Amino acid sequence: MDFARPEYLVTTAWLAAHLDSPHVRVLDVTAKLNGRLENRAEAECYREGHIPGSLFFDSAAGKGVLSNQSAELPWMWPTVDEVGAALNAVGVGPDTKVVLVARTPREGIDSGTMWCTRAWWTLHHSGVDCAILWGGIEQWEAEGRPLTDEPSTVPSIARPAVLTPATSGNATQAEVLAAVHGTLAQEATALTCLVDALPADSFDGTGTSYGPRSGHITGAINVPFRSLIEAETAAFVEPAEMHEHLSRAGLLDERDVITYCGGAIAATVDAFALALFGKTNVAVYDGSLMEWTADPDLPMNNPSGAA
Numbered sequence: 001m002d003f004a005r006p007e008y009l010v011t012t013a014w015l016a017a018h019l020d021s022p023h024v025r026v027l028d029v030t031a032k033l034n035g036r037l038e039n040r041a042e043a044e045c046y047r048e049g050h051i052p053g054s055l056f057f058d059s060a061a062g063k064g065v066l067s068n069q070s071a072e073l074p075w076m077w078p079t080v081d082e083v084g085a086a087l088n089a090v091g092v093g094p095d096t097k098v099v100l101v102a103r104t105p106r107e108g109i110d111s112g113t114m115w116c117t118r119a120w121w122t123l124h125h126s127g128v129d130c131a132i133l134w135g136g137i138e139q140w141e142a143e144g145r146p147l148t149d150e151p152s153t154v155p156s157i158a159r160p161a162v163l164t165p166a167t168s169g170n171a172t173q174a175e176v177l178a179a180v181h182g183t184l185a186q187e188a189t190a191l192t193c194l195v196d197a198l199p200a201d202s203f204d205g206t207g208t209s210y211g212p213r214s215g216h217i218t219g220a221i222n223v224p225f226r227s228l229i230e231a232e233t234a235a236f237v238e239p240a241e242m243h244e245h246l247s248r249a250g251l252l253d254e255r256d257v258i259t260y261c262g263g264a265i266a267a268t269v270d271a272f273a274l275a276l277f278g279k280t281n282v283a284v285y286d287g288s289l290m291e292w293t294a295d296p297d298l299p300m301n302n303p304s305g306a307a
Helices: 012-018 080-089 112-124 136-142 173-189 239-248 267-276 288-292
Strands: 024-028 097-101 130-133 192-196 229-231 256-260 282-285
Touching: 012 024, 012 136, 080 112, 097 112, 097 136, 112 130, 112 136, 112 267, 130 136, 173 192, 173 256, 173 282, 173 288, 239 267, 256 267, 256 288, 267 282, 282 288
Parallel strands: 024 097, 097 130, 192 256, 256 282
Antiparallel strands: none
């Protein structure tokens, strides 16, 4: 079995062969966040060694280059002007293919996978031709391919990228609530499936909480994002295994899907996996549990029974 949209991923061999192409822009989205959601990865990772020609692209900070700067919560969906400004700053034009790369400085904390998929999800739904490097910088380095600490030059572009305001890809709280009501009323025939991408212990209320309440949004099912990857370095499981996970959860049928997590980052791994199989009726709940748990009137289930 193969992915329906294999062009959403590139191999290290492909990138090595295209590294000098003026139409390819490699953006390093590595994250190493502190408690204030500031990203230390440029100073502590990128400058110590990066893929030659790649540019640091800080989409991981709470108010990073692909976040809405006016929103109260971090990582909220940016305006088309914000996306355009971010891409202009790294020399992405209308004929540019963006390749997103990352490493995982602290396993279990700074997953390179989810920061690549979050950037991909935003850029793809803004009309950008983009792909993720399978295996991340770790795979590149393990194969003996070059890294450098030399600064990269931002290439000039004749004209800016042509972007489209996203009309799909992100879901609002109201849309999630409508999906909850549909699930409660119609059970298995609900038109929208809610998917929690967090670990099982978070889903059942015994693990990490992402706000004042534990557990999961009522009616959601759990497909942990780590079940879709071999490592947190954008090393995805093989297509047949990924297809099995997704189809067993009923996510490859005709229903719409809304994924969520703590802050709409890990949720994009599940969403990206669905995109690899050609499913387009998928959205990520922007506010995720950061927003949902803060409102006691919004329905949640906590199987653990803990307060």
